[in-house]
Amino acid sequence: MPIQRNTIQRALVLDAVRSLKNHPTTDMVCEYVRRYNPAISRSTVYRNLNLLCEEGHLLRIPVPNAADHIDHRIDPHYHAVCRKCGHVFDVELKEGGTLTEDPSCLCDSVSAKGLKLEDCFVLFSGICDGCAANEAEAGE
Amino acid sequence: MPIQRNTIQRALVLDAVRSLKNHPTTDMVCEYVRRYNPAISRSTVYRNLNLLCEEGHLLRIPVPNAADHIDHRIDPHYHAVCRKCGHVFDVELKEGGTLTEDPSCLCDSVSAKGLKLEDCFVLFSGICDGCAANEAEAGE
DNA sequence: CTTATTGCAAAACATTTGCAGTAAG
DNA sequence: CTTACTGCAAATGTTTTGCAATAAG
Numbered sequence: 001m002p003i004q005r006n007t008i009q010r011a012l013v014l015d016a017v018r019s020l021k022n023h024p025t026t027d028m029v030c031e032y033v034r035r036y037n038p039a040i041s042r043s044t045v046y047r048n049l050n051l052l053c054e055e056g057h058l059l060r061i062p063v064p065n066a067a068d069h070i071d072h073r074i075d076p077h078y079h080a081v082c083r084k085c086g087h088v089f090d091v092e093l094k095e096g097g098t099l100t101e102d103p104s105c106l107c108d109s110v111s112a113k114g115l116k117l118e119d120c121f122v123l124f125s126g127i128c129d130g131c132a133a134n135e136a137e138a139g140e
Numbered sequence: 141m142p143i144q145r146n147t148i149q150r151a152l153v154l155d156a157v158r159s160l161k162n163h164p165t166t167d168m169v170c171e172y173v174r175r176y177n178p179a180i181s182r183s184t185v186y187r188n189l190n191l192l193c194e195e196g197h198l199l200r201i202p203v204p205n206a207a208d209h210i211d212h213r214i215d216p217h218y219h220a221v222c223r224k225c226g227h228v229f230d231v232e233l234k235e236g237g238t239l240t241e242d243p244s245c246l247c248d249s250v251s252a253k254g255l256k257l258e259d260c261f262v263l264f265s266g267i268c269d270g271c272a273a274n275e276a277e278a279g280e
Numbered sequence: 281c282t283t284a285t286t287g288c289a290a291a292a293c294a295t296t297t298g299c300a301g302t303a304a305g
Numbered sequence: 306c307t308t309a310c311t312g313c314a315a316a317t318g319t320t321t322t323g324c325a326a327t328a329a330g
Contacts, residue, residue, distance in 0.1 A: 001284075003284095004283090004284060004285090004329090004330090005283095005284055005285065005328085005329050005330070006329075006330095007284090007285060007286080007328080007329075009285080009286070010285085025319095026319080026320080027319095039286095039287080040286090040287085041286070041287045041288065042287095042288095042320090043286080043287070043288080043289095043320090043321080043322085044285080044286055044287070046319090046320060046321075047285080047286085047321090048285095050320095050321095062204030062205060063204075064202035064204065064261070065202060065295095066318095066319090067318080067319060067320090068205075068319085068320090078250060080252050080255055080257060082255060083258070087255075089252050089253070089254055089255045090252070090253075091250045091251070091252045091257075092250060092251055092252070093249065093250055094248075094249055094250055094251055097248065097249025097250065098238045098239075098245075098246070098248075098249045099238075099246060099249040099250060105238075106238065106239060106262070106264070107264060107266075108234075108237065108238075109233065109234055109237025109238045109239040110218060110231045110232060110233055110234060110237065110239060110264065111231070111232055111234055112220050112229050112230070112231045112232070112264070112266070113229070113230075114229055114268055114269050115220055115222055115227075115229045115266050115267065115268045115269065116266045116267050116268075116269075116272060117220060117231075117264050117265075117266040118223070118265060118266040118267065119264070119265045119266070120262065120263070120264050120265070121204065121261075121262070121263045121264075121265065122246070122260065122261070122262050123260070123261045124246070124247060124250065124252070124257050124259070124260050124261075125257075125258060125259045125260070125261065126247075126252070126255050126256045126257040126258040126259070127255065127256050127258065128254055128255045128256075129254050129255065129256075132256060141309075143309095144304090144305090144308095144309060144310090145303085145304050145305070145308095145309055145310065146304075146305095147303080147304075147309085147310060147311080149310080149311070150310090165294095166294080166295085167294090179311095179312080180311090180312085181311065181312045181313070182295090182312095183295090183296080183297085183311080183312070183313080183314095184310080184311055184312070186294090186295065186296075187296090187310080187311085188310095190296095205320090206293095206294090207293080207294060207295090208294085208295090
């Protein structure tokens with residue numbers, strides 16, 4: 001069902017993701033939104049995030065073995081997760097690199113039997129500066 | 141804790157994945173294994189799959205918003221999921237394509253602020269022949 | 281008024297874990 | 306014998322869903 005009504009909950013959810021900027025999870029959105037409307041329910045946040053992603057106002061970033069993260073930036077770009085803290089970062093294409101803005105271009109590089117390739121999901125991973133410092137302090 | 145004992149459950153789990161070949165989920169492994177040992181517990185299957193993947197005897201394929209799939213093929217290669225049925229397929233590199241055997245090479249094509257890139261996860265998606273036929277039959 | 285949307289509590293999934301009992305070495 | 310491993314049941318974490326009440330248009 002497409003979006004048909006403007007509710008304060010919906011506006012708050014969209015606002016939260018846009019204000020937080022840092023690829024929040026549903027939990028983080030709940031926490032943020034409840035500062036303005038403590039009664040807002042988790043289901044409402046989930047439902048609104050789903051709707052806003054479907055309508056193209058937000059972008060969903062699925063992270064294996066973790067909660068989905070939500071991006072306010074909807075132009076095509078890549079992401080990376082910290083393997084320690086799970087924080088999600090934006091990643092930019094380098095000039096002259098092999099990747100293009102549209103990840104589905106990678107489909108041209110491969111072939112599959114029994115399945116028509118349509119899209120490609122790419123997620124980088126690594127260690128963020130904060131967690132790297134902690135690891136160094138703890139002795140690798 | 142590394143593998144130290146050879147149990148029949150462990151052997152059955154490894155056998156199941158190798159016999160099934162089709163990137164089974166834990167559920168599929170349970171089902172298969174229970175034909176030989178109906179009492180085997182789901183936890184045991186999970187624990188053994190975890191162990192066998194850590195030891196490099198099997199490969200885990202995380203699928204966003206779905207159960208993990210397990211591969212008996214452990215040489216580096218890519219995978220694709222059907223967006224309808226969730227079935228996982230092997231994908232082969234084309235000659236002259238932009239992808240290399242090692243997905244982490246893609247790290248060289250991008251840059252991130254605040255995070256040191258280490259690895260890259262790539263998962264293709266599309267529509268399998270069976271589901272494509274069903275879609276055509278149903279109109280669209 | 282109509283019905284999209286909400287809040288709540290419960291269910292759905294995938295997976296892990298605590299614990300007492302079993303068995304591999 | 307020792308303790309890794311198993312089976313069970315319960316817990317975890319994330320997300321969805323049924324339903325009656327609310328509110329946007």
